[in-house]
Amino acid sequence: MNPEREAQKVRFLREHGLATARREPLTGDASTRSYVRLHPPGGAALILMDQPPVLETPICPPGASNAERIALGYNAAARLAAGSIAAFVTTAAYLRDHGLSAPRIVAFDVDAGLAVLEDLGDGLFATLIADGQAEAPLYEAAVDVQVRLHEERPPDILQAEGLAWPLLTYDTLAFKIATDTFLEWWPKFAGIAAFPADAVAEWDALWAPVWVRGEAGASVFCHRDYHAQNLLWLPERTGPARVGLLDFQDALRAHPTWDLAHLLQDARRDVSPDIEASMLGRYLDARPALDREGFLADYRALAASNAARILGRVFARQTLLGRTQYKAFMPRTWRYLERDLTDPALAGLKAWFDRNVPAGARA
DSSP states (O other), rough: OHHHHHHHHHHHHTTTTTTOEEEEEEEOSSSSSEEEEEEEHHHHHHHEEEEEEGGOOOOOTTOOOOHHHHHOHHHHOOOOOOHHHHHHHHHHHHHHTTBBBOOOOHHHHHTTTEEEEOOOOOBBHHHHHTTTTOOHHHHHHHHHHHHHHSSSOOOOEETTTTTTEOOOBHHHHHHHHHHTTTHHHHHHHOOOOOOOHHHHHHHHHHHHHHHHHHHHTEEEOOOOSSSSSSSOTTTTGGGGGGGGEEEOTTTTETHHHHHHHHHHTTTTTTTOOHHHHHHHHHHHOOOOOOHHHHHHHHHHEEEEEEEIIIIIIIIIIIHHOOGGGGGGGHHHHHHHHHHHHHGGHHHHHHHHHHHHHHHGGOO
């Protein structure tokens, strides 16, 4: 425990009348954030979000050039929010304004990286399904959230509580920086030689049209980490508000397939091809003006890019850093990637993986 950080949290809680609340640590994820459930005497439980600002690289300034973003580091290049409290507060307000269930913000300190949130409970989709609850109704509600969010183009700037946060575009550079982490981390994890220059050049040429399509279609609000461990079931609410939303501070304007791919090709749990097809059909039925074939082609291509990103940046890197629990998710993610690459339009990428990553090097 960092005594200075602990003193800062004590001051923050005291200032907001929560000094005597009992603290219950909650399980974290691969980020630099941590969460504590607060139990105030005689009051409803709350959540303390702790995001020390010094643990993250700088964010992307609006208008920064590609070279400037790369120089600032991964967060700026990939347009991640670095856990910003301002991003969380303004994004939560945007979601609630659209009738969705993001946590109410009780108190926050942007500079300190602290916030107290409404506690939406423990009913994570992943846990409920593992315990036997039918998955189709949960996924239907999660798809309906996407339909609600995609009804209108989001603003360039999110504003709430006197704060403003730019809603940047998931652009070609962000796709490239994220997907290219496969090139950096997978050989180190799998114990194979680094990819040669000609393979890297071919990788860039094959992925470039996919990333360009991703940026060209960036027209909707994107949660960015939309999966069963970030969604809570709130059955006492109605419609899309039955889905509690977490971990949305990295939101961007992005292609409408992006969150759907996270949801329906979930690296942390098996989603059957039947559920995936049914939910894509539900989404497309709700948006009849879309070109179905074009949308599904973009879905497969961008889902493949996302799978490569997850295998490299998240799973291989985190495993090499000692978080070996991520190894269990790798075979599933490879299955999703290989399924996406059966699309004839992605034959070049399938051939690249077959040549450069042999079956024995796919965990």
